[in-house]
Amino acid sequence: MGTRSFLPIAFASLMGVSALAQSPTYGIGRTPTPEEIRAWDISISATGEELPPGRGTAKEGAQAYRAKGCAGCHGAAGVGGSAPLLKSKDPANPNVWARGRILPLRAPFATVVWDYINRGMPLNREGTLTPDEVYALTAYLLFINDVIPEDQVLDAQSLPKVKMPIGDKYASLPEWKPRTPRLKGYPY
Amino acid sequence: MGSKRTARREFLRSSAALAGGFTLGSVAPALGQEPAPHAAHPSPPMIKGDKDEVAYGGRSKYETSVRISHPVGGRPSPDQFGLTFHIATPLQDSVGVITPSSLHYVATTRGAFLPDIDPKEHRLMIHGLVDRPLTFTMEDLKRLPSVTRLHFIECAGNRSSRRAKNVQETHGMTSCAEWTGVLLSTLLKECGLKGSAKWFVAEGAEEVKGASSMPIAKAMDDSIVAYGMNGEAVRPQNGYPLRLMVPGLEGIFHTKYLRRIKIVDQYYMNYNDFGHLDQDAKTAALAYQIGPKSVITQPSGGQQLPGKGFYEISGLAWSGGGAIKQVEVSTDGGKKWNKAEFKGTPQRMAHTRFSYQWNWDGNETELQSRCTDEIGQVQPSREQIAKYWNKPYDATFSVPGLDNSIQPWRIARDGSVTNGNA
Numbered sequence: 001m002g003t004r005s006f007l008p009i010a011f012a013s014l015m016g017v018s019a020l021a022q023s024p025t026y027g028i029g030r031t032p033t034p035e036e037i038r039a040w041d042i043s044i045s046a047t048g049e050e051l052p053p054g055r056g057t058a059k060e061g062a063q064a065y066r067a068k069g070c071a072g073c074h075g076a077a078g079v080g081g082s083a084p085l086l087k088s089k090d091p092a093n094p095n096v097w098a099r100g101r102i103l104p105l106r107a108p109f110a111t112v113v114w115d116y117i118n119r120g121m122p123l124n125r126e127g128t129l130t131p132d133e134v135y136a137l138t139a140y141l142l143f144i145n146d147v148i149p150e151d152q153v154l155d156a157q158s159l160p161k162v163k164m165p166i167g168d169k170y171a172s173l174p175e176w177k178p179r180t181p182r183l184k185g186y187p188y
Numbered sequence: 189m190g191s192k193r194t195a196r197r198e199f200l201r202s203s204a205a206l207a208g209g210f211t212l213g214s215v216a217p218a219l220g221q222e223p224a225p226h227a228a229h230p231s232p233p234m235i236k237g238d239k240d241e242v243a244y245g246g247r248s249k250y251e252t253s254v255r256i257s258h259p260v261g262g263r264p265s266p267d268q269f270g271l272t273f274h275i276a277t278p279l280q281d282s283v284g285v286i287t288p289s290s291l292h293y294v295a296t297t298r299g300a301f302l303p304d305i306d307p308k309e310h311r312l313m314i315h316g317l318v319d320r321p322l323t324f325t326m327e328d329l330k331r332l333p334s335v336t337r338l339h340f341i342e343c344a345g346n347r348s349s350r351r352a353k354n355v356q357e358t359h360g361m362t363s364c365a366e367w368t369g370v371l372l373s374t375l376l377k378e379c380g381l382k383g384s385a386k387w388f389v390a391e392g393a394e395e396v397k398g399a400s401s402m403p404i405a406k407a408m409d410d411s412i413v414a415y416g417m418n419g420e421a422v423r424p425q426n427g428y429p430l431r432l433m434v435p436g437l438e439g440i441f442h443t444k445y446l447r448r449i450k451i452v453d454q455y456y457m458n459y460n461d462f463g464h465l466d467q468d469a470k471t472a473a474l475a476y477q478i479g480p481k482s483v484i485t486q487p488s489g490g491q492q493l494p495g496k497g498f499y500e501i502s503g504l505a506w507s508g509g510g511a512i513k514q515v516e517v518s519t520d521g522g523k524k525w526n527k528a529e530f531k532g533t534p535q536r537m538a539h540t541r542f543s544y545q546w547n548w549d550g551n552e553t554e555l556q557s558r559c560t561d562e563i564g565q566v567q568p569s570r571e572q573i574a575k576y577w578n579k580p581y582d583a584t585f586s587v588p589g590l591d592n593s594i595q596p597w598r599i600a601r602d603g604s605v606t607n608g609n610a
């Protein structure tokens with residue numbers, strides 16, 4: 001226990017980190033290895049810097065959609081299942097918000113779709129999809145919602161560049177500050 | 189010795205009053221009656237405690253208050269397709285401000301299934317825009333300076349509806365517990381925040397690795413990495429062994445099974461955040477921090493006043509903006525507002541128990557409560573909210589964002605209490 005607790009301090013001084021206000025106070029906790037961080041870091045940003053290597057197309061995704069049992073809950077092609085819809089029933093509606101709460105349609109970034117599938121799907125076998133399968137399934141869902149063409153290859157470079165139909169027509173969260181009303185002037 | 193005997197006599201007296209049908213508010217203690225000789229009082233039957241009862245005590249078999257599924261009649265099969273499954277607290281039976289852990293509201297992704305996490309194996313990793321990423325064991329966290337604070341958690345779906353019959357159905361998706369843990373700011377200072385840190389992503393260890401993004405200001409203000417709840421370990425339904433408390437934000441941000449915090453420079457839209465995506469900035473703001481809210485729990489929908497006379501009206505008030513500063517109660521449908529009393533000192537982002545002494549004249553009326561928090565936010569009526577949104581105030585009106593509207597309870601001449609929104 002003793003050795004582990006003092007390791008970060010030793011590590012910090014070796015690295016030449018100056019002991020300003022930000023130096024550790026308690027010396028408790030262990031420094032994770034870069035591999036440990038990489039293995040756990042499944043949060044994908046809009047710019048996609050955390051995306052792993054891999055690739056996939058809608059055609060491969062259609063196969064994976066059947067092979068991984070997606071159709072069992074979400075329906076044969078994203079409609080008609082008991083789980084949330086994955087394809088709009090009103091795809092021609094000019095108001096994107098009126099097309100329904102469809103993840104591969106409403107998400108402002110294609111990386112949101114990748115992140116969601118990767119961490120949350122499929123039911124009871126979460127975390128078992130390979131990066132290739134997640135790229136392929138993302139491509140398939142974007143394809144059936146007319147967001148990308150069938151032959152587009154999605155990978156760590158192309159995925160963050162996909163233009164989502166919602167564009168910038170969504171609200172950013174307000175800047176949060178402590179001890180501040182949630183909405184100025186509401187409701188009076 | 190003598191005082192002990194007097195105490196026992198007092199106890200027997202009130203027991204007799206109870207047995208004589210002491211009901212809500214009817215002041216009928218058997219004062220002045222001479223207690224019968226000690227030996228004449230039969231003892232109650234005994235409950236034989238078994239080993240489990242000795243090891244971890246339970247409540248009386250006469251206490252039957254339980255949680256119910258939310259919304260009313262909704263989602264009877266919780267374990268299919270990962271649909272969120274909610275269970276609501278029986279606020280109508282609540283006393284004080286602490287919700288017993290067994291009755292705390294629950295929202296899960298997998299219904300009755302819960303992750304079975306061995307605390308010896310559990311780790312919290314903090315990384316991203318920090319000078320020193322760190323991994324903490326449960327043992328590590330318990331060595332660090334801790335805080336113990338009362339905090340409510342309220343689900344975004346906690347809204348009154350015309351169909352709801354009682355306060356469990358209208359407001360049961362809020363609960364308040366005493367939480368113990370390490371301030372997230374303590375851990376982040378240990379890691380050393382970089383200047384570019386703007387947001388953080390909190391992530392659970394459960395099957396879907398549920399994650400939410402929040403402003404770094406919240407992390408440094410009052411967020412707690414909590415391992416304790418109501419004097420024991422956090423219960424599995426509430427995130428065992430570690431839950432992130434972000435006091436005053438919507439329930440879903442209070443990340444259960446906390447395993448990772450990533451410090452970032454932009455808003456990450458991970459998992460739970462997609463559900464928060466909104467078209468309108470005002471609605472988005474109203475679905476983030478909990479507004480000032482109060483509700484009368486006694487008397488409330490489904491309860492019965494035995495007759496006219498004295499009642500202590502009792503209820504709960506809370507706000508995501510801070511401590512409750514004032515609660516007012518109206519016993520005439522909102523015409524006149526009276527200052528309520530607090531039971532204890534209001535705490536920041538915690539249920540506060542209030543009361544108001546009332547003599548019911550036996551006529552039909554409506555009870556309401558409204559609160560003001562320490563930053564001046566006032567709980568609105570549904571009508572005021574409709575006016576703000578320029579919408580007609582009728583039966584179809586639904587409060588945008590988180591519903592913190594005033595809850596009216598209608599008292600009929602026969603003493604029955606019903607939902608004033610119905």
